[in-house]
């Protein structure tokens with residue numbers, strides 16, 4: 001093979017599109033290796049007349065350099081191609097829609113409870129728990145509601161048996177705490193939790209609902225303290241510029257008993273549908289702990305006084321977030337729950 005033929009052959013081999021880095025390196029060894037055609041041409045040198053040898057040698061060398069350059073260039077080209085292909089395979093299509101994942105959030109009922117807990121913990125109260133399956137004694141009798149008392153009609157009850165029932169009010173925690181504290185220790189507690197009544201479920205009633213009970217028993221607590229405490233709570237829940245008003249009411253376990261209204265946060269007292277044009281919205285019941293309750297639970301009413309209050313959490317949540325059906329709060333419909341996402 002002449003030098004020209006060899007050069008043309010190498011060039012045509014390097015043009016083969018099937019070439020890859022592996023076959024390229026084999027090809028290079030084949031042409032430029034010790035037993036390759038270029039080396040063979042070198043060996044032929046001895047058969048060439050003396051005076052032609054330098055020129056011949058130069059041409060072989062030039063071919064060798066050129067072949068090396070060609071192989072290097074091809075190698076670079078193939079390496080670049082390989083990187084490009086790899087990048088193509090690894091590339092992320094940022095125009096594809098992402099995977100949606102749902103982030104949960106706290107439910108409004110829990111949110112209201114936490115807000116109230118925060119406030120009262122800050123004022124030195126303890127947060128108490130109580131059993132949902134109660135005895136008639138704690139749910140009613142110790143709260144001054146003996147058997148056959150007409151006030152029982154206000155709270156239609158789920159009975160488990162003659163003595164056990166599902167608590168109709170978190171007020172049951174009052175008697176538990178007073179007996180636990182033994183008639184000598186001051187009490188400042190709130191008790192959030194579920195309560196149950198045999199009501200027909202509708203937009204404003206649910207057979208299971210949530211209350212927060214509050215109880216303070218000390219030697220010097222007065223109705224003024226109760227009013228101040230409830231005012232702080234109303235402002236925390238409905239805004240700093242809210243006012244409250246107290247109306248006389250009746251609960252067997254408090255004397256006097258009051259119902260508490262907050263100035264309407266929607267119309268700011270002018271009158272609207274939410275406050276039924278009165279400028280006020282009822283939010284809770286409260287009062288000074290009835291002497292009979294103190295006595296039955298081991299506190300001497302000549303030495304100790306107390307105040308108590310009970311708030312319906314669903315009612316607060318509904319007012320605060322403009323929800324008109326209590327059943328929405330127990331729905332597992334995500335479309336609905338997401339609207340309340342806080």
Ligand code: DAH
Nearest residue numbers: 169171285286287308309310
């Ligand atoms: N337990 C009452 C209810 O469920 C609410 C209540 C009223 C609680 C007055 C109190 C209170 O502690 O003093 O209707």
